[in-house]
Amino acid sequence: MCGPKFDWRRLFLLGFAALMIGLVGSDDAHARGRRAARRGYSTGSVQLYPESDLQYAVEDSLQAVAQARAEAMASLELMTHDIHAYASVPSWAGRGVGEGIGTANVADPRACATCIVGKYVVADAHARGRSGMVYRVRFFR
Numbered sequence: 016m017c018g019p020k021f022d023w024r025r026l027f028l029l030g031f032a033a034l035m036i037g038l039v040g041s042d043d044a045h046a047r048g049r050r051a052a053r054r055g056y057s058t059g060s061v062q063l064y065p066e067s068d069l070q071y072a073v074e075d076s077l078q079a080v081a082q083a084r085a086e087a088m089a090s091l092e093l094m095t096h097d098i099h100a101y102a103s104v105p106s107w108a109g110r111g112v113g114e115g116i117g118t119a120n121v122a123d124p125r126a127c128a129t130c131i132v133g134k135y136v137v138a139d140a141h142a143r144g145r146s147g148m149v150y151r152v153r154f155f156r
Contacts, residue, residue, distance in 0.1 A: 066131065068134065069131065069134060069135070069136050070134060070135050070136070071135075071136045071139070072135050072136070072137055073136070073137060073138060073139065074137045074138065077108055077109065077112065077137050077138040077154050078137075078138040078139075078140060080104075080105045080108050080138065080154075081108070081138035081139065081140035081152040081153065081154055082138075082140040082142070082152075083104045083105065084098050084099075084104050084105070084114075084116075084140070084152045085140040085141050085142040085150050085151065085152040086142040087101070087102035087104045088116070088118075088142070088144075088150040088152070089142035089143055089144040089148075089149075089150045090102070090142075090144070092144045092145065092146060092148065094116055094117070094118045094150060095116075096114060096116060108138070108154050111156055112137065112154050112155065112156060113132030113133050113154065113155045113156075114132070114152065114153070114154055114155075115129030115130035115131055115132055115152075115153045115154075115155060116129055116130070116150070116151065116152050116153075117129035117130070117150075117151045118148050118149065118150050118151070119148065119149050119151075120147060120148050120149070121149055124141035124143075124149045124151060127141065127149045127150075127151040129151055129152070129153050131155065132155045133155025133156050134155070134156075135155060135156045136153055136154070136155060137154045137155065137156050138152070138153060138154035139151075139152075139153045139154075140152050140153075
């Protein structure tokens with residue numbers, strides 16, 4: 016054989032390290048959804064305003080988008096901001112609109128917490144998955 020000996024062990028370790036980096040860097044919202052399924056709840060991590068200070072001014076066009084996204088999450092039982100990558104739902108609600116998502120194993124969907132990323136709630140939708148988990152999507156301005 017001509018040339019240096021090929022180190023298969025080094026190649027295996029490099030591939031294994033790349034795989035681990037890919038798994039650790041997975042979508043945070045999706046990871047929260049997997050943990051929530053085990054615990055039975057998930058709370059939003061961002062809260063700019065207390066729940067009691069929120070003002071509701073629902074816009075019909077945004078409500079339809081939020082409902083479609085909630086139903087897609089429930090049908091796939093997958094909580095992620097990137098649900099449009101897994102289902103044919105709109106990927107963007109509009110300029111100046113923030114999205115809060117959450118999942119919980121509760122009877123009342125309003126008890127399902129989401130991130131609060133604005134003071135005005137312009138859409139609030141929920142759907143229940145096959146396992147009974149509630150998936151909630153809220154849009155804020």
